[in-house]
Amino acid sequence: MAKPFSTDHPFLNGYFAPLHLEGDASDLPISGMLPVEMDGTLYRIGPNPQFAPRGDYEWFAGDGMVHEFKLSAGRASYRNRYVRTPKWQLEHEAGEGLSAGTVAPSPLDDPRLAQLRSTLANTNIVRHGRNLLALEESHAPYALDQTSLSSLGYETFGGDLVGPMTAHPKIDPVSGEMIAFAYQTAGLGSRDTRVHVLGADGSLRRSERFMAPFASMMHDFAVTASRIILPVFPLTASIDRAGKGLPAYAWEPELGNHIGIMSRRDGVASMRWFRGEASYVFHVLNAYDTEDGKVVTDMVRYDVPPGYRMADGSPARGRQHGARLVRWTFDLARDDERYTDAPLSDMQVEFPRVDDRHALQQHRHGWFVSGSANTNVGEASDRASIAHIDTQTGATRLWRPQRNDFAGEPVFVPRSPGAEEGDGWIVTVVYRGDTHRSDLVVLEALDIARGPIATVHLSHHVPAGFHGNWYSAA
Numbered sequence: 001m002a003k004p005f006s007t008d009h010p011f012l013n014g015y016f017a018p019l020h021l022e023g024d025a026s027d028l029p030i031s032g033m034l035p036v037e038m039d040g041t042l043y044r045i046g047p048n049p050q051f052a053p054r055g056d057y058e059w060f061a062g063d064g065m066v067h068e069f070k071l072s073a074g075r076a077s078y079r080n081r082y083v084r085t086p087k088w089q090l091e092h093e094a095g096e097g098l099s100a101g102t103v104a105p106s107p108l109d110d111p112r113l114a115q116l117r118s119t120l121a122n123t124n125i126v127r128h129g130r131n132l133l134a135l136e137e138s139h140a141p142y143a144l145d146q147t148s149l150s151s152l153g154y155e156t157f158g159g160d161l162v163g164p165m166t167a168h169p170k171i172d173p174v175s176g177e178m179i180a181f182a183y184q185t186a187g188l189g190s191r192d193t194r195v196h197v198l199g200a201d202g203s204l205r206r207s208e209r210f211m212a213p214f215a216s217m218m219h220d221f222a223v224t225a226s227r228i229i230l231p232v233f234p235l236t237a238s239i240d241r242a243g244k245g246l247p248a249y250a251w252e253p254e255l256g257n258h259i260g261i262m263s264r265r266d267g268v269a270s271m272r273w274f275r276g277e278a279s280y281v282f283h284v285l286n287a288y289d290t291e292d293g294k295v296v297t298d299m300v301r302y303d304v305p306p307g308y309r310m311a312d313g314s315p316a317r318g319r320q321h322g323a324r325l326v327r328w329t330f331d332l333a334r335d336d337e338r339y340t341d342a343p344l345s346d347m348q349v350e351f352p353r354v355d356d357r358h359a360l361q362q363h364r365h366g367w368f369v370s371g372s373a374n375t376n377v378g379e380a381s382d383r384a385s386i387a388h389i390d391t392q393t394g395a396t397r398l399w400r401p402q403r404n405d406f407a408g409e410p411v412f413v414p415r416s417p418g419a420e421e422g423d424g425w426i427v428t429v430v431y432r433g434d435t436h437r438s439d440l441v442v443l444e445a446l447d448i449a450r451g452p453i454a455t456v457h458l459s460h461h462v463p464a465g466f467h468g469n470w471y472s473a474a
């Protein structure tokens with residue numbers, strides 16, 4: 001029998017409370033005017049445990065739920081569905097939670113879970129080739145039907161993809177290729193890392209293995225028109241440590257950062273390593289090549305990864321504050337291992353997004369969440385705002401919603417296919433803490449401080465999630 005969820009766990013209540021319903025809603029009420037040119041679909045995904053976990057639930061370990069907003073001709077509809085992975089199906093048949101609710105295996109897990117190839121798909125949702133894929137970095141991609149959002153099964157691209165795949169693949173807007181990677185592919189604590197290249201048609205064209213300098217959590221990476229950049233930060237993984245009751249993932253700043261850069265054409269044989277002072281990055285805004293042979297990556301950098309511990313189990317030491325946007329420049333013409341690190345803004349930000357038509361090329365604008373609902377990714381605050389940083393001028397703009405309102409990742413929607421960079425809208429799902437409901441908010445991308453030009457109202461809440469993407473109907 002299904003047990004009640006904890007009523008005091010921070011990741012199971014309020015903004016984070018799981019939704020127990022799947023449904024469809026047409027012609028949602030709208031305040032303001034939804035631009036009639038907006039014609040497409042926004043997908044969002046996040047953790048949403050089907051059943052109460054048996055142990056101390058970790059946010060990253062919840063079953064995935066997809067939220068779809070279709071906007072067309074000034075009207076809006078909504079649909080949500082669980083990603084019905086084998087774990088979801090097993091628990092559905094059992095009628096209760098069988099997992100501890102932790103990312104690493106736990107003695108509280110039902111032994112049948114260990115037999116499953118994969119269990120989670122909750123971090124990002126991308127369309128590529130003919131596929132709509134729900135992604136989580138420790139597992140294979142999970143394919144969904146684009147019309148109904150029903151679960152189709154693991155996508156191995158014709159059986160060619162072995163093991164997991166990152167939740168942050170990069171899609172080249174010029175070639176249509178999808179570039180991805182996978183870490184610890186030989187198991188927790190292994191240095192085995194892979195780089196995958198998929199053609200525009202969704203087929204796996206190349207998959208190469210290399211050994212990272214040490215096993216670590218690699219959440220995101222960067223790609224330019226000519227290079228693949230794989231940062232290895234010293235948030236290390238060790239199965240030996242986990243076996244002794246110490247953290248599976250621990251902060252070991254003495255190891256420093258190791259940033260691997262390889263040519264897209266020549267692959268891992270061309271890998272070159274750069275070294276720098278320890279820091280941690282969950283998310284990259286964008287990266288590009290310069291005309292004088294440099295590689296530039298803009299990303300959201302923490303001095304110390306929030307919520308993690310040292311190898312001995314003590315709290316992570318170092319300056320602990322929220323993340324800031326920085327620019328790293330790698331001069332490929334020099335033969336040393338150094339790179340430069342320059343701040344682009346003092347604003348505390350996360351969930352960086354660029355105008356995806358400029359992905360892998362030089363960009364000017366970035367949009368972010370500023371402030372956070374949880375201490376896992378930053379400092380807890382009484383609201384989460386949307387920030388815009390013009391990396392050319394350094395100008396910043398902010399849209400601050402009401403107190404107790406939390407905006408999710410901002411996604412850029414171009415006004416038209418040929419519009420200038422940044423000419424369009426930002427869509428973001430905002431949780432209204434006072435009424436325990438969510439709205440889809442539309443902002444003018446280059447004038448976010450003006451506030452919403454349209455707000456689509458849901459009668460229920462969309463739980464705190466991770467990532468999503470917009471796909472124009474055209």
Ligand SMILES: [Fe+2]
Pocket residue numbers: 123167168219282283466467
């Ligand atoms: Fe992420």
